Amino acid sequence: MRVVIVGNGPGGVELAKRLAGEFDVTLVEKENLPHYSKPMLSHYIAGFIPEEKLFPYSREWYEERGINLLLGTEAKLVDRPRNALVTDKGEIPYDVLVIATGARAREPSIKGKEHILTLRTLNDAKLIKERLEKEGEITILGGGFIALELAGNLAKAGHTVRVVHRGRALLGLDGELSEIIMERLEGAGVEFHLETNALGADEEGLKTDKGYIKGGLKVCAFGIVPNKELAVRSGIHTGRGILIDDRFRTSARNVYAIGDCAEHGGVVGGTAKAAVEQAKVLANLLRGADDRYDFSFRYAFFKFADFGVAIIGKTKGPGSWLGKDTKVFYEGESLVGAVVLGNVKKAFRLEKAIKEGLPID
Numbered sequence: 001m002r003v004v005i006v007g008n009g010p011g012g013v014e015l016a017k018r019l020a021g022e023f024d025v026t027l028v029e030k031e032n033l034p035h036y037s038k039p040m041l042s043h044y045i046a047g048f049i050p051e052e053k054l055f056p057y058s059r060e061w062y063e064e065r066g067i068n069l070l071l072g073t074e075a076k077l078v079d080r081p082r083n084a085l086v087t088d089k090g091e092i093p094y095d096v097l098v099i100a101t102g103a104r105a106r107e108p109s110i111k112g113k114e115h116i117l118t119l120r121t122l123n124d125a126k127l128i129k130e131r132l133e134k135e136g137e138i139t140i141l142g143g144g145f146i147a148l149e150l151a152g153n154l155a156k157a158g159h160t161v162r163v164v165h166r167g168r169a170l171l172g173l174d175g176e177l178s179e180i181i182m183e184r185l186e187g188a189g190v191e192f193h194l195e196t197n198a199l200g201a202d203e204e205g206l207k208t209d210k211g212y213i214k215g216g217l218k219v220c221a222f223g224i225v226p227n228k229e230l231a232v233r234s235g236i237h238t239g240r241g242i243l244i245d246d247r248f249r250t251s252a253r254n255v256y257a258i259g260d261c262a263e264h265g266g267v268v269g270g271t272a273k274a275a276v277e278q279a280k281v282l283a284n285l286l287r288g289a290d291d292r293y294d295f296s297f298r299y300a301f302f303k304f305a306d307f308g309v310a311i312i313g314k315t316k317g318p319g320s321w322l323g324k325d326t327k328v329f330y331e332g333e334s335l336v337g338a339v340v341l342g343n344v345k346k347a348f349r350l351e352k353a354i355k356e357g358l359p360i361d
Contacts, residue, residue, distance in 0.1 A: 003286070004028065004085050004092050006075045006230065007100035008035050011259035011275030013057065015098060018283035020065040026092060027067055028085065030074040033122065034059055039272050041125040042150040045132065046157040054122065075101075078234035080252050096254050096286060099231060099242060100275070103224035103260035103268070108141065112201035116141070116218045119150065131217045132159060139163075139206055139215040141198055142222030143170045145271075145302045148185065150221060152304030155189035162213060164193045164206065165222075171302075173315060177327060177339055181309060188305040226261045226268055241268045246292065248282050258282055264295045271300050298337075299351050301344065310347035313337035313354045322360070326350070335360060 001023050005012045008029035016025050036054040043049045062069040070089070077086040078097060085092045105118035117128055132138055136159055140147050143165035155161040163185075170178040182192055193210065200207040205214040226241035237243045237251035241263030248256040259275035260268060269275060277293065284291035301310045314337040319327040322338075326346060329337035335354055340347040353360050 001286075002026070002093060002095045003098065004094040004096070005098045005100055006085065007102055007227075007259070007261070008069070008071075009038070009100060009102045009259060009275065010035075010272040011102075011279045012098070012100035014276045014279035015100065015258070015283055016062075016067050017065070018280065019286065020067050022287065025067050026094075027062070027069050028073050028075055028087060028092065029069070029071050031121070032072040034062065034069065034071070036122055037272075038120070039149075041119060041122065042146075042153045045119075045125050045129045045150070046153040046159075047129075048153065048157070051122075075230050076233070078230065078236065078252065078255060080234065080255070083254065094254070096256065098248075098282070099250070099255065099257040099261060100259045100279075101227035101230060101261045102275075103226045103241075103270075105146075105220065106223040106225050108198060108201075108220045108222075110198055110200050112207075113220075115201040115203055116220050118220050119146065120224075128217070128219060135215075135217050136160060137162075137215055137217065139213055139218045141165075141206075141218065141220045143167055143194075144222060145171060145300065147221035148181070148304045149302055150219065151190045152185055152188055152307070155185070156305040158189075160191075161189060162191045162193060162215065164196050164198060164208065164213065166195065166197050168194050171309070171311065173311070173339060174319070180341065181304065181307070184307040185304055188307075224260060224268070224270060226263065228261055231257070231261075239263050239266070246295065247285055248278065248293075256282060267295060273300060294355075297355065301347060308342050308344060310338075310340040310344065310351075312340070312347065312351050315339055328360070 003023045004026045006028045008027050013035040016027050019025050074088045105120040139162045140151050141164050151161045151163050170181050197209045228238045228242050231238050231242040242257040244257050244262045244264050250257050258278040281291045281293040299312050319329045322328050325341045325343050327339045338350045
């Protein structure tokens with residue numbers, strides 16, 4: 001069976017890896033680079049890892065597994081009646097097509113946005129790194145995990161870091177948890193401007209509703225936009241992302257979508273871990289095995305400077321503390337979520353307990 005995967009990010013490469021050997025696998029990627037770790041880009045910018053460490057798989061790795069890797073190839077259209085993917089380098093026939101095109105960084109919609117960079121690709125990271133090494137300071141817009149990971153790593157590396165966020169809460173968590181995370185990052189040297197709206201930008205700084213924040217290097221990191229354009233051009237149903245059912249099927253026959261480009265029940269995954277887990281389940285489904293992915297369950301682990309935070313399941317509403325490092329959330333008698341500060345082993349145990357409905361200590 002010919003499986004064509006569009007996108008060589010965490011979901012696409014994981015799916016190719018799991019299907020290689022059993023299926024005829026082709027990976028189509030518009031960048032000229034083999035798979036690299038986007039979650040590690042902030043570590044690269046901070047100087048903690050060299051560029052080569054971003055690349056877990058060599059071109060030879062793909063060849064050894066029989067994966068046909070087409071780099072510098074842009075998917076233009078899904079010719080649904082003919083089961084063919086039209087690219088700028090020609091047509092590729094498929095039996096199964098998987099769209100794993102990921103997402104791009106959301107750009108600010110303010111005057112002077114050309115003075116603000118975004119971080120999503122290695123080229124973005126190289127530009128930010130080059131500017132940072134010259135200027136030594138950075139202003140980051142956003143209060144999500146990309147913004148905070150970047151802020152924490154760059155502060156740890158000794159740079160002057162400012163975070164501008166329009167809300168009070170960080171990572172969509174409650175005020176108490178947000179305060180703890182903010183205090184840890186402030187301890188690493190991050191300066192926060194919360195409940196502050198960006199109004200405009202120029203070469204020298206950022207105009208906000210709380211005043212002017214000086215600083216030439218500014219990076220927007222407040223969200224993603226799913227790359228759904230291939231589906232839109234091909235008449236495949238989309239919302240915010242490419243609409244899928246609980247088996248990753250799109251509205252087109254034999255066409256699936258996974259990762260940041262896909263939307264299920266109004267939700268876009270948004271993390272590399274979600275994309276990888278979806279790829280594992282889809283690989284089993286394509287083999288004919290019975291498997292399912294729980295779209296409602298959230299698990300993410302982030303590291304801000306040297307401070308780790310795990311967010312598991314549902315974390316809305318009142319919570320209670322389980323020791324000094326864990327806040328747990330209930331619906332009735334059922335444990336439905338937890339936030340674990342620093343303790344990775346405890347986070348894994350709680351993830352299993354919440355998923356399987358087990359009691360906790």
